[in-house]
Amino acid sequence: MPQLGLEIAGRQIGPGNPPYVIAEIGINHGGSADVAREMISVAAATGVDAVKLQTFKTGCFLSRKSAYFDVLAAAELSPKDLKALSEHAATLGVTLFSAVFDEPSADVWNDLNAAAFKIASGDITHLPLLRHVAALDRPVILSSGGATMIEIARGLGEMRAVSPALPVAVLHCVSHYPTQPKEANLACMAAIRAAFDCPVGFSDHTLGTATAVAAVALGADIIEKHFTLDRAAEGPDHALSADPDDMKRLVADVMVAWESIGKNKKAPVExxxxxxxxxxxxxxERLIKKGEVVTRTMLGVKRPGTGVQSADIANVIGKRAAADIDADDVITWDLLEE
Incomplete structure (x- = not known):
């Protein structure tokens, strides 16, 4: 049975909890473990909850004839690198996990005691991978860029056939970069939550923070944003990524959005x-002398509201003044005869 919330490394995610913000390093490290280490350090300082990598064996998921093959092959990190980066993240108090694109990569992270797994949008129909990851029985964040509700249902169904209580969150996503805000269709998150009774979120490929803020206002439990140290750096994802200042602003802005939502109840906070x-x-409106009968023309309606309310005007008209009432004095019940 789907679970309403999930937990990653002790952090509760779902309704009633602050948005879980993920800095997506992806392949922006270019295959350098040293750069990845620096990026994790800088991302942690922005206040994100988690940092995410992409782990793959290029030959397992990409044709050698692809124009991106060499770029991705150069961005592979070794199991030894991933272990060192996981240990580094732990010292910083930030969660590090990864999107996995093939079964061997998932096994590497399982051996590292991964806090969670991410499934990228393009793999929502890669059912053997979904089943393999589900069997590892760790929280899964499933991205749904390019997917229909039927495809989301099938992917979740395949995973839960392997692990019925598997905690899963579904991220709405538009998978082409950069996404225009008018393409974001954030309202569909409510449909995803209602259909699958799970935490929902937004993998944000727009520029700036406004769309992420809107997503949180519409109920996103998770916000994921690409992260870079330099938006001008070479590589396919840097230009659309948040730099450190952008990410720090994003964390602050989505927290303000979440705090301002409140509860589904109208009650004064003042x-x-x-x-x-x-x-x-x-x-x-004028001096009303003691004993004088109050008429409508004698009465005005002004601030402050510390006296008889205007809704009671019919109960005031016709009463006698119990004392002199000066012009512009607030009328209280003790100034009127019973």
Missing amino acids: SADHVMQIRRSLVA
Whole structure:
């Protein structure tokens, strides 16, 4: 049975919890473990919850005739590199995990006691990989760029056939880069949550932070954003990625968005004294002498709201003043005869 929430490295993710922000390094390290180490350090300092890599054996998922083969092959990190990077992230208090593109890569991360696995959008229909990852019985974040609801259902079904209680979150995603905000279709997250009763999120390929903020306002439990040290660096993902300043701003902005959502209940947060100052009371439009019968023309409606409310005006008209009431004085019940 699908679970409403999930936990990654002790962090609860789902309704009622702050958005889980992932800095997606991907292949922006270019195959250098030293660069990846620096990126993890800098990303951790921005306040993200997790940093994510992409782990693959290029020959296992990409044709050698692909224009990207050499780029991706050069960006592979060894199991030894991944172990050292995981240990480094642990010292910084940030969670490091990876998208895995083939079974051997998933096994490497399983041996590293991965906190979670990510399945990239393009692999939502790679059912053998989904089943293999599900069998490792760790939390899974499933990205759905280019997918239909039927394809999401099939992918989840395949994983849960292997591990019925597998904790899974589904990320809405538009997989071409950069995504235009008008293409984001954030409203579909509600449909995903309703259909699959799981945490939802947004893998953000837009520029800036506005779309991520909107996603959180619409209920995203997870925000994932590509991360780079330099947006001008060479490589396919740097230009669309958030640099350190961008990522720090994103973390701050989505937290403000989450904090401002509140609860599905209308109740005043202002103090009662403040509310009374912005509301109105009945006031005397002129001097009303003691014993005089109050008429409608004697009454105005002005701030503050510390006296008789205007809704009670019919109960005031016709009463006698119990004392002199000066012009612009707020009328209180003790100034009127019973």
